[in-house]
Amino acid sequence: xVKVTQSSRYLVKRTGEKVFLxxxxxxDHENMFWYRQDPGLGLRLIYxxxxxxxxxxxxxxxxxxxxxxxKERFSxxxxxxxxxxxxxxxxxxxxxxxxxAQSYNEQFFGPGTRLTVL
Amino acid sequence: xxxxxxxxxxxxxxxxxxxxxxxNYSTTSDRLYWYRQDPGKSLESLxxLLSNGAVKQEGRLMASxxxxxxxxxxxxxxxxxxxxxxxxxxxxxxxxxxKYIFGTGTRLKVLA
Numbered sequence: 001x002v003k004v005t006q007s008s009r010y011l012v013k014r015t016g017e018k019v020f021l022x023x024x025x026x027x028d029h030e031n032m033f034w035y036r037q038d039p040g041l042g043l044r045l046i047y048x049x050x051x052x053x054x055x056x057x058x059x060x061x062x063x064x065x066x067x068x069x070x071k072e073r074f075s076x077x078x079x080x081x082x083x084x085x086x087x088x089x090x091x092x093x094x095x096x097x098x099x100x101a102q103s104y105n106e107q108f109f110g111p112g113t114r115l116t117v118l
Numbered sequence: 119x120x121x122x123x124x125x126x127x128x129x130x131x132x133x134x135x136x137x138x139x140x141x142n143y144s145t146t147s148d149r150l151y152w153y154r155q156d157p158g159k160s161l162e163s164l165x166x167l168l169s170n171g172a173v174k175q176e177g178r179l180m181a182s183x184x185x186x187x188x189x190x191x192x193x194x195x196x197x198x199x200x201x202x203x204x205x206x207x208x209x210x211x212x213x214x215x216x217k218y219i220f221g222t223g224t225r226l227k228v229l230a
Contacts, residue, residue, distance in 0.1 A: 031216045043206070043220045050216060058217070090160055094216055105216045106151060107208075109161040 003027070004110035006091055012116045019078040021113050023091030030096040032074035033107065034058075034066065036087040043090070049074055050096065081117045089113045120145045122209055124221035132229055134196050139224045141190040141207035148185045151218070152192055153206045161206065165192075197228045 007022035023032065033048040035058075045058030047066040055066050063085060067075045074093075078085055092107040122143045131137050141150070149168055153161040165174040167183035167190060174181050178201065180193045190207055204225045211217040 033217075042222050045217060048217060092161075096216065105149070105210055105218075106163055106166050107218060108163065109153075112160045114158075 004091060004093055004108050006089075006110040006113050008113050009111060010114050010116075012118065013078075013081050014118055015082055017078075017081050017117075019081045019115065019117075021076040021078075021089055021091075021115070023074045023076070023093075023110055024072055025074075025093040025108070025110075026072065027093065027095070027108075028071065029093035029108075030071070031094045031105070031107075032068065033092040033094075034064075034074065034076045035090045035092065036060070037090060037112075038087050046076065081115075083117050085115065086117045087115060089115055120147075120209070120211065120219050122207060122219050122221040124205075124207060124224050126224060127222060128225050128227075130227045130229060131194075131197050133198055136196065137194050139192040139194070139205055139226075141192070141221050143188050143190075143207075143209045143219070143221075145188075145209065146185075147209040147211075148183075149210045150183050150190045151208045152181050152190070153208065155204045155206065155223075157203075164205075194226070197226075199228045199230050202226055202228045 004025045034046045035043045037043050049055045049068040065077045090112045091110040094105050094107045152164040155161050165181040170185040172183045178195045183190045204223045206223045207221040208218040
């Protein structure tokens with residue numbers, strides 16, 4: 001089974017702190033994703049990465065950065081945490097689609113980190 | 119702009135009843151995914167639908183895909199309380215990346 005783990009289930013930080021959220025997957029997936037989930041707003045993509053050291057902005061990258069130094073690990077960084085970054089953060093990974101009619105891109109999600117910024 | 123719309127957004131149903139959740143999307147994507155999320159938990163993959171006419175079933179849940187209508191349905195048969203959760207559909211972005219576009223989610227509550 002694919003396993004995606006996140007470093008913390010719950011995290012409380014203060015405004016202005018630098019916050020690191022870590023995500024590790026054990027299935028040699030090329031693609032990794034960071035989402036945030038807020039009531040009424042659904043899941044929103046922050047950043048994703050399709051290879052080591054490669055990253056692309058998602059829909060809401062402002063206030064965040066990411067790092068992917070190793071294939072299995074994708075880190076989300078809040079440079080200076082703010083209260084509006086209080087949210088549930090979900091990491092996911094997927095295998096690159098190989099092309100063709102039956103290829104697909106099923107994403108597997110970690111357990112989530114509930115971050116509270118005071 | 120690619121949109122994925124689910125309806126209903128909220129669904130309260132009695133145990134034993136049948137119901138269908140609808141997922142409409144606005145692109146030509148022919149791959150659609152269904153996920154379940156329990157309160158306070160992460161997303162669990164339920165179904166991957168890869169082509170027009172695809173049908174998958176697991177227990178009391180059955181998902182189907184009509185790419186011509188750009189519609190997927192998640193049918194619940196004889197609902198039980200354990201099915202209470204939020205259900206999301208997602209389609210692959212057509213931008214050449216591996217991004218998903220998620221639907222809004224349907225919060226299902228099955229009443230005993």
